[in-house]
Amino acid sequence: MQCHVHSILQQADTPTPNNSQELTITASKNIIPYIQITDKDKLLNIGTAIPQCDRLTKRKAYLKIPYSQLRSISHSGYDVLESKDTLKSQRLDISANYQGDLRLLVHTDQLHAKLTHIGHINLAGITRYAFIHTSSDWSPPVGFGHFKGKHLQTKTCTVLHQAEGNVEVSVSDTLNATINGVGNIIYYGSPKVINQQGSGSGKLINGEL
Numbered sequence: 001m002q003c004h005v006h007s008i009l010q011q012a013d014t015p016t017p018n019n020s021q022e023l024t025i026t027a028s029k030n031i032i033p034y035i036q037i038t039d040k041d042k043l044l045n046i047g048t049a050i051p052q053c054d055r056l057t058k059r060k061a062y063l064k065i066p067y068s069q070l071r072s073i074s075h076s077g078y079d080v081l082e083s084k085d086t087l088k089s090q091r092l093d094i095s096a097n098y099q100g101d102l103r104l105l106v107h108t109d110q111l112h113a114k115l116t117h118i119g120h121i122n123l124a125g126i127t128r129y130a131f132i133h134t135s136s137d138w139s140p141p142v143g144f145g146h147f148k149g150k151h152l153q154t155k156t157c158t159v160l161h162q163a164e165g166n167v168e169v170s171v172s173d174t175l176n177a178t179i180n181g182v183g184n185i186i187y188y189g190s191p192k193v194i195n196q197q198g199s200g201s202g203k204l205i206n207g208e209l
Contacts, residue, residue: 027061070087073095073104076097076100081101083104086105086107088106090108090110093112094123096119096121101122104125105123106123110128110130111130112133114134116135118165123148127153128154130156130157133160134167136163136181147167150169157191159178159185162181163183164183167184169185169186174191174195183200187205187207
C-alpha cells in the first residue's frame with residue numbers, strides 16, 4: 001500500500017562556519033523511520049517507504065537543505081513536493097515521472113521541465129527560456145498529467161506536447177508549440193511570435209479570450 005507524504009522543500013539558513021552541509025527533516029514521529037536518504041555523486045535522493053497508512057497521521061515533511069544553487073529536481077513517487085522558498089539557478093531541470101505533484105517557485109535563466117504519467121507540475125515565478133516536454137512513456141500510454149505554468153513568466157517558451165493533459169504557459173515574446181497528442185496548449189500573455197506544428201488533435205488556445 002502506498003502512502004502520500006506532502007514534502008516541503010525549504011532553503012536552509014546561513015551555512016555553518018565549517019561549510020558543512022546538513023539536511024534537516026522535520027516530520028511526525030511515525031513518518032521519520034520510513035524516510036530513506038542517499039547522497040552520491042552530488043545527487044540527493046529522498047524517498048519514503050511506509051508499509052501501512054494511518055488516515056489520522058499528518059503526512060507533511062519539511063526538508064531543509066543548505067543549497068546555494070539547485071541544478072535539478074526529479075520526482076518519481078506518489079507524493080507532493082513543494083518549495084517554500086524561490087529556487088534560484090541559472091538552469092533548472094525538473095521532472096515528474098509518476099503520480100506525484102511538483103509545486104515550485106522558481107527564478108531561473110533556463111528551465112527544462114518533463115512530465116510523464118499522471119502527476120502534475122505547477123510552477124510560478126520567472127524564467128527567460130522554458131522548454132516543456134510532456135510524454136506518455138508508459139505501456140499502455142497514460143499521460144493525463146497537467147503542466148500549470150500560467151503564473152510562470154517566460155520570454156521564450158518551447159512546448160513539445162505528446163500527452164493527454166493540458167499545458168498552460170505564459171509567454172511575452174516567442175511561443176514554439178508542437179502538439180502530437182490530444183492535450184491542449186493554453187497560452188497567456190501576448191507573444192509576438194507563435195510557431196505551431198504537430199500531428200496531434202490537441203489545440204493551441206489563447207487563454208486570454
